[in-house]
Amino acid sequence: MIWKKEIECMQPAELKKLQSDYLKKLIPYIYNNCPVYKKKIDDAGVKPDGIRSIDDIKRLPFTTKIDMRDNYPYGLFSNKGKDVVEIHISSGTTGNPTLVGYTRYDVSLWSEVMARSICCAGGEPGDTIQIAYGYGLFTGGLGFHYGALELGMRIIPTSAGQTARQLKIMQDFKPKVIACTPSYVLYMAEEAKAMGIDPAKGNWKIGIFGAEPWSESMRKEIEQVWNMSATDVYGLSEIIGPGVAQECTHKDGLHIYSDVFYPEIIDPKTDQEVEAGEAGELVITTLTKQAVPLIRYRTRDIVSIAFDKCKCGRTSPRISKIKGRTDDMIIVRGINVFPSQIEHVLLGIKGTQPHYQIIVDRKAHQLDEVEVLVEVEEKIFSDEVKKLNELSQKIKKEIEAALSIGVKVTLVEPKTIQRSEGKAKRIIDKRIM
Amino acid sequence: MKLTQISVFLENRKGRLYDVCSLLGKTGINIRALTIAETESFGVLRIVVDKSDLAIQTLRKNNFVANLTDVVAIEVGDKPGGLAEILRVFADNDVNVEYMYGFVEKFSDNALLVFRFEDTDRAAKILADKGVKVVTRREIEGL
Secondary structure (H helix, E strand, O other): OOOOOOHHOOOHHHHHHHHHHHHHHHHHHHHHOHHHHHHHHHHHOOHHHOOOOHHHHOOOEEEEEHHHHHHOOOOOOOOOOOOOEEEEEOOOOOOOOEEEEEHHHHHHHHHHHHHHHHHHHOOOOEEEHHHOOOOOOOOOHHHHHHHHHOOOOEEEEEEEEHHHHHHHHHHOOOOOOOEEOHHHHHHEEEEEHHHOHHHHHHOOOOEEEOOOOOOOOHHHHHHHOOOEEEEEEEOOOOOOOEEEEOOOOOOEEEEOOOEEEEEEEEEOOOOOOOEEEEEEEEEEOOOOOOOOOOOOOEEEEEEEEOOOOOOOOOOOEEEEOEEEOOOOEEEOOOEEEEEHHHEEEEEEEOOOOOEEEEEEEEEOOOEEEEEEEEEEEOOOOOOOOOHHHHOOOOOHHHHHHHHOOOOOEEOOOOOOOEOOOOEEEEEEEOOOO | OOOOEEEEEEOOOHHHHHHHHHHHHHHHOEEEEEEEEEEEEEEEEEEEEEEEEHHHHHHOOOOEEEEEEEEEEEEEOOOOOHHHHHHHHHOOOOEEEOOOOOOOOOOOOOOOEEEEOOOOHHHHHHHHOOOOOEEEEHHHOOO
């Protein structure tokens, strides 16, 4: 079923009018309530009442992650008063974390787009959903929770982890929908087999997977082993959390809710819009949010976009799976990792040089693994193995504290980390096949 | 009398030990004593050579991580209880041995062992006081 048919199947001309109406209200609202944005808009030489149609969006300045960090905590809020009923904070290890806030309206918007997403994947009111995304500051768990509540589902909020219990709940309550990271659902298949449960006879029929990149071959594997339909969900906490875009049962791109999250695809070097179908950086304007509306937010995710009507009947544009990043961020088990965080740790340990390489791998049916190779310099080298082991333990502990994920640290000989054009290749992501 | 040991960091991959040994061989350096301490992912090669200054220069020039450590080479009677006799001296005097290993060849009826102590100077002094025969640098070079 289609949750908001009048919006999701709207004619393009009508949709454009709706987007224009929203933008015309949004810009004066932000301008009058957020001094940081007022300055940005003034600096761009734009008069708020000069914004008359969605096409005028190109005249507005971009917003970046750096703007969010620099104006931590409340600088980008257009409403930071009592109306803000919920906040989420992302882990920030170099500099400030990213803070997002929601008014009651924003939470209802989040509920709405997540209800659309679950429907888009094939879920319906009355179905049972097992939500195995983490609940807490991470937006995954609560975003799905609000959407399922809005849709009228029976919710089992298992949160992440405790695999044996997840599987027992699956068998005892037969939820039709499972929501978690794609690597976790494969991991659960292995655990199920070890416990004597045949995953192909599992009860989950629809999977909604996101928060980390995954490939078509991984989709095939999940669908085969669990005998279910596996769909991709896209979102980021700066925009709302999960529920920005979602695959329908035809799995031909992710429907982006462009009535509220206006997408542009730009060339990250020239900042100019690319042709439809070409890959570029996804830029999103939140057209109706109240607490932290963002203008032309640079997601740094590389996607392409298609505007033709989908077989499912929805007219909303479809973005491709994420093809890459404009920065060097990688996502491991739902956590954003920047190489600079590791560099920061190594610079802080006496005697170590920031010569390192990160290898991310996902062995069959396993969770993502991160190995950090660190070059050994003469200053830290010792003839005693125990001292070298102590050093690698220290590096491991500090990196783990900075990234909040487990890593393996391997000491390697100097100059063995591949350098191209004088610059070391920092990340080898073996998950992208 | 202290000797110089060269320690080399080795990644656990094929041919690395060969690379070090062939490099030293080509440079005309003779290895007198050798041991490897290994872990899951790397190893530390420790050697005593006839020309340690030349050896370390050559290794560093070829991008090996190497450093110098003071060790003591001791002549130990090549008979049952020979090693125990020396170790008792250390135990009695509270000298801690980090690690030890044997020479490739011997140049008298005694066995030759390399010792790495926690406190090399103190260990050397105790050995001298007890009249234990240690091998000099000159002897190693001329072996």
